[in-house]
Amino acid sequence: xxxxxxxxxxxxxxxxxxxxxxxxxxxxxxxxxxxxxxxxxxxxxxxxxxxxxxxxxxxxxxxxxxxxxxxxxxxxxxxxxxxxxxxxxxxxxxxxxxxxxxxxxx
Amino acid sequence: xxxxxxxxxxxxxxxxxxxxxxxxxxxxxxxxxxxxxxxxxxxxxxxxxxxxxxxxxxxxxxxxxxxxxxxxxxxxxxxxxxxxxxxxxxxxxxxxxxxxxxxxxxxxxxxxxxxxxxx
Numbered sequence: 001x002x003x004x005x006x007x008x009x010x011x012x013x014x015x016x017x018x019x020x021x022x023x024x025x026x027x028x029x030x031x032x033x034x035x036x037x038x039x040x041x042x043x044x045x046x047x048x049x050x051x052x053x054x055x056x057x058x059x060x061x062x063x064x065x066x067x068x069x070x071x072x073x074x075x076x077x078x079x080x081x082x083x084x085x086x087x088x089x090x091x092x093x094x095x096x097x098x099x100x101x102x103x104x105x106x
Numbered sequence: 107x108x109x110x111x112x113x114x115x116x117x118x119x120x121x122x123x124x125x126x127x128x129x130x131x132x133x134x135x136x137x138x139x140x141x142x143x144x145x146x147x148x149x150x151x152x153x154x155x156x157x158x159x160x161x162x163x164x165x166x167x168x169x170x171x172x173x174x175x176x177x178x179x180x181x182x183x184x185x186x187x188x189x190x191x192x193x194x195x196x197x198x199x200x201x202x203x204x205x206x207x208x209x210x211x212x213x214x215x216x217x218x219x220x221x222x223x224x225x
Contacts, residue, residue, distance in 0.1 A: 001169065031210055031211075033210070033211040033212070035153075035212070037153075042202060042215040042216065042217055042218050043153065043202075043204075043212075043215055044214075044215070045211055045212065045213040045214075048210070048211040048213070049210070049211070054213065086152070086153055088211070088212070090209065090210065093158075093166045094155070094158075094166055094167075094168060094169070095143060095145075095155035095158065095168075096155070097145075097152065097153045097154070097155060098152075099152045100152045100153070
């Protein structure tokens with residue numbers, strides 16, 4: 001079965017750039033989607049189809065996908081960006097989520 | 107406005123069967139581009155996809171739980187139902203339903219419902 005690998009945690013200084021990776025075999029050939037989940041809340045879509053932003057998501061959030069790694073980039077990180085982030089793909093008509101990355105803004 | 111809302115028991119006993127209902131509004135379950143998934147999250151743990159029902163009524167399940175899961179939909183009632191048999195304490199989790207376009211990304215998600223399995 002297909003697996004997605006994310007770092008358990010990422011730290012970023014306030015105002016700096018955070019990058020969260022999502023690794024998978026030839027993930028560049030798939031559409032990757034990213035979700036933000038704050039404590040006690042349901043996940044929210046922040047990036048879809050590798051790099052598209054839903055309406056209402058700040059331009060500070062961007063994504064890329066190539067080879068075996070997809071990346072979620074958060075520019076000018078704010079305290080409100082502290083959350084868990086999950087990547088997601090479809091593989092053979094099933095859904096795969098990464099294990100999630102806890103982003104800490106210092 | 108598109109919304110999804112989960113409903114069902116908050117407490118079930120081990121070996122019992124869990125039935126959860128996702129009531130949707132703002133879109134039709136017969137729309138060819140829409141489907142609905144169930145996803146769960148044990149306390150403090152990661153998201154785990156369980157099942158999906160496509161617009162053409164085809165179903166898909168996670169391999170590890172396939173024998174215990176059934177997903178179905180009632181289009182006139184705008185409801186998607188998940189049945190999970192033989193519940194165990196390790197199934198304690200918040201259960202979410204979410205709309206998938208195409209199917210591809212999930213947006214939006216329901217608020218989730220916490221189900222505790224305990225005797």
